[in-house]
Amino acid sequence: MKIPRLAHSCLKGFMLLILVLAGCSSPEPGPVAQSTLTGRHDTLQKAAVNQARSKALRSPKSAEERARYAYALSVHGLHKDAAYEFSNARLLDSSSPLWHYRTARSEYESGLNKADHVSGLEEVTRKFPAYLPAKHFLATAYLDLGQMEKAWNLILECLTQAPRSNPLLATQAEILLDSGLHKQALEILKAITERDTRTPFYYRLLGEVYLLEGNAVPEQVENMLVLATPSERTIVLDPLEQKFLNQKTGRDHQIRQIQANLRGGNTAAADKLAQPLLNAFPGDPGVRNLVAQCMHAAGRSAEARKVLEEIPGEFKTDSSNLLLVDILVQEAQDLQTQGANSSSQRKIRRARDIANEVIGNTPSDWKAHFVLGKCLQLLNDLQGAKRSLLTALSLNQQNVPTAFRLFEVATQLNDRETGKQALDTILVTEPENLLANIQRGLLAVSVGDIETAKTCLERASKVDPAHEGVRVLRTRVRSFKN
Amino acid sequence: MIRDFGGLPPKSFRVALLLLISIFLIQISEAGSQSAEKTMDTPFDVNELVDEDTALPVRKALVGCDLISQSSRFRNDGQMALAIQLAAYDFHESAVKVLREILDRDADFHECHYRLGYSLELSGMVEEALESFRRYLELEPNHSVTLYRIGELLNRTGEIEESNQFLNRYLKSNPNCPAAHRRVGQNLLALNKPKEALPALIVAKEQYPLDRGTLTALSQAQLRSGNREEAQKLQETLALLRSGELTETPISISDSLIQVQNKLKKSPAHCLDQAVNLETKGFYASANVYLELAAQGIPDAAAVHDRIGRNCFRLGQYAEALQSYDKSLKLEPERISALFNRASLLFGMGRVTEASQDLQSLLSVNPDHTESQILKSQIESFNKRQAQKEGVGKP
Numbered sequence: 072m073k074i075p076r077l078a079h080s081c082l083k084g085f086m087l088l089i090l091v092l093a094g095c096s097s098p099e100p101g102p103v104a105q106s107t108l109t110g111r112h113d114t115l116q117k118a119a120v121n122q123a124r125s126k127a128l129r130s131p132k133s134a135e136e137r138a139r140y141a142y143a144l145s146v147h148g149l150h151k152d153a154a155y156e157f158s159n160a161r162l163l164d165s166s167s168p169l170w171h172y173r174t175a176r177s178e179y180e181s182g183l184n185k186a187d188h189v190s191g192l193e194e195v196t197r198k199f200p201a202y203l204p205a206k207h208f209l210a211t212a213y214l215d216l217g218q219m220e221k222a223w224n225l226i227l228e229c230l231t232q233a234p235r236s237n238p239l240l241a242t243q244a245e246i247l248l249d250s251g252l253h254k255q256a257l258e259i260l261k262a263i264t265e266r267d268t269r270t271p272f273y274y275r276l277l278g279e280v281y282l283l284e285g286n287a288v289p290e291q292v293e294n295m296l297v298l299a300t301p302s303e304r305t306i307v308l309d310p311l312e313q314k315f316l317n318q319k320t321g322r323d324h325q326i327r328q329i330q331a332n333l334r335g336g337n338t339a340a341a342d343k344l345a346q347p348l349l350n351a352f353p354g355d356p357g358v359r360n361l362v363a364q365c366m367h368a369a370g371r372s373a374e375a376r377k378v379l380e381e382i383p384g385e386f387k388t389d390s391s392n393l394l395l396v397d398i399l400v401q402e403a404q405d406l407q408t409q410g411a412n413s414s415s416q417r418k419i420r421r422a423r424d425i426a427n428e429v430i431g432n433t434p435s436d437w438k439a440h441f442v443l444g445k446c447l448q449l450l451n452d453l454q455g456a457k458r459s460l461l462t463a464l465s466l467n468q469q470n471v472p473t474a475f476r477l478f479e480v481a482t483q484l485n486d487r488e489t490g491k492q493a494l495d496t497i498l499v500t501e502p503e504n505l506l507a508n509i510q511r512g513l514l515a516v517s518v519g520d521i522e523t524a525k526t527c528l529e530r531a532s533k534v535d536p537a538h539e540g541v542r543v544l545r546t547r548v549r550s551f552k553n
Numbered sequence: 554m555i556r557d558f559g560g561l562p563p564k565s566f567r568v569a570l571l572l573l574i575s576i577f578l579i580q581i582s583e584a585g586s587q588s589a590e591k592t593m594d595t596p597f598d599v600n601e602l603v604d605e606d607t608a609l610p611v612r613k614a615l616v617g618c619d620l621i622s623q624s625s626r627f628r629n630d631g632q633m634a635l636a637i638q639l640a641a642y643d644f645h646e647s648a649v650k651v652l653r654e655i656l657d658r659d660a661d662f663h664e665c666h667y668r669l670g671y672s673l674e675l676s677g678m679v680e681e682a683l684e685s686f687r688r689y690l691e692l693e694p695n696h697s698v699t700l701y702r703i704g705e706l707l708n709r710t711g712e713i714e715e716s717n718q719f720l721n722r723y724l725k726s727n728p729n730c731p732a733a734h735r736r737v738g739q740n741l742l743a744l745n746k747p748k749e750a751l752p753a754l755i756v757a758k759e760q761y762p763l764d765r766g767t768l769t770a771l772s773q774a775q776l777r778s779g780n781r782e783e784a785q786k787l788q789e790t791l792a793l794l795r796s797g798e799l800t801e802t803p804i805s806i807s808d809s810l811i812q813v814q815n816k817l818k819k820s821p822a823h824c825l826d827q828a829v830n831l832e833t834k835g836f837y838a839s840a841n842v843y844l845e846l847a848a849q850g851i852p853d854a855a856a857v858h859d860r861i862g863r864n865c866f867r868l869g870q871y872a873e874a875l876q877s878y879d880k881s882l883k884l885e886p887e888r889i890s891a892l893f894n895r896a897s898l899l900f901g902m903g904r905v906t907e908a909s910q911d912l913q914s915l916l917s918v919n920p921d922h923t924e925s926q927i928l929k930s931q932i933e934s935f936n937k938r939q940a941q942k943e944g945v946g947k948p
Binding site for chain 1: 609610612613614616617618620621627630631634635637638816817819834836837838839841842843865868869870871872873875879901902903907931935938939
């Protein structure tokens, strides 16, 4: 039976009137949760959680603030509390699928028996059938529980919505990998890592395929896995989520951020993150070592030395000792430039002794031989420096700074053969290295090897044709021909 | 001639009894072969092989592979991977079913014939296995290991001379294979040619001096060739092997096709073995990939989480190390190594009080744990020095 439009409108109006008269309002959220932080949570994590809680306490009826607090809890593993806070956000803003999804997800993550909590996620996907983050997470939950059929069908369904989504493709690869279909998983993972070189999780999966297949160089696989672990599975993100997720912190998290910045050559960013880390963990030898490394890289060697020297003797490691040697060498060089030779020599002798001590502990550590070589060079023991640098280079043939240092020492010794060897080593690793090509070219001209000189000139010209060294080399090659 | 049958029943009764027994035995053997055929004829169902008790990674692998191989995109590769995995977990009859399904669609799928031969062989179906290997050899005449496999099977069917023909062909391309030399020697012994058997068996023994099969055959060959002293020496070694004073190193054959099975194996025991190998080489992140698979398979194994933690520690991943030690100790609160590892880690992070607590728990369980005593004294001297330092700073 059809209700006439007017009657329908009247009915709606009447119902609204009843609601207003009854004093009905939107549902009240629960009080802001106390966080159940444990002894395993560190200072930084506690601070992040407490900060988010304060904001939630100030605005308990703001879905966003309640959710921010929920995320702060969730990223630090407090899933039960997070579920409660997400449910409050959901209550305050029931139209957003995100809060529904995160409530169900946190309930699932907090459950000891995860299989019991899948139904919540399933309900969300039924309610919001086009909402990818929830569907993707549910597919991964199915996979973890061994429900392969559901996982596979759901991921295929997700992929019809977003066929080029890396997180979805990674889950497809994960299912294939878990199913023993390595070749198929590899194809997907290669494509993903070509598009996204920054997400560790994709490399974790790629490393696993290479490891299980056993046909890649084991050292390279290990290296890939070291850089990729620990890594978390990537789930399709709701556009709103990114701003909440950056609340993740903690000792190891910050250390990884700093290390990534150092690896990427972004010393300023690393240095900026280092000081708060040191403030939070002043007694942590690992933190002190890393912070000193950042300070040294940022040119604050005196502060770095102080940070290192305050590490109690029990916690001093070869790595912190080597860093100290490097700092002392730097300071000695600075002093030498300033003409303070005796102070410089004192420092460098101390550095040499520490380096020798480290070599006694770990004779195969190339870094130790490298810094010892630097010390001996400054002490004018050029033959000793050459020996140390040759050892360092034999232990790590791809280290360009070692090879350059060896070239420098060889030049001081007028030892062309060693100089040539050092430059050739660099050119194997970096065939386009401008300085190595110029120096190798000049060396070649000096011994009448015009072919090598021309090759080097060609390579160097490609990199920087206007470079002063290139110009000199070009002139030498031309004059040799004439 | 007096024939005394004592208390035996009359002859007619005995004949009838023998007849009955024969009929019974024939029926049993028919029923047996029917059931074997029936097993081979029923369609493959992965759910008959796995249940809740199957290790999760194994269950995921078999169920997932079966499922995905049903889609046309992954059909042949998927089914082949499934068959390989089934063989890896010794489900050879199921592997045979899957391989036959592939061959029904594509009879020229070369590798399939080889794998079918292998699984048939391990299902005890020697004739059929021979047939499959022969077919594979037609398709891949250069795959020498097939010659070996055929030679082995011919030995089992009693076709000894033909067996040696295949094995000798195999040895032309693999002159040092100890398994083939051993079998050739054993065959020659069976053909009553002990002197001719000697060189082959000696080659096998040179490479595998503690392989029981080789030693037994060689001892017989020596004895039957009149070399009593040599035979005696070999018998002595065999006695030591039997008593366990020597450990046997059995001959293994390198077969690249069958080794693929290992790549797909995810049973906890296999994963733990792989992890040990990687750990000894210093590949801790790689070892942890296998340990995590093992942990999925046996989630309650405190030792696995302890090992994951130790590897994380070696990699400098302290938070993860701590998490793994926590897991291990939750499962086994008095686990000495996990308590010690956690104490060392916490001390290294400057969390001295927590380290002391772990050491206290450990020493209450095992007061003689030397490494813990050393760590304890280190902590005590550290605390003393810190107290002195603080004392110096005070007015």
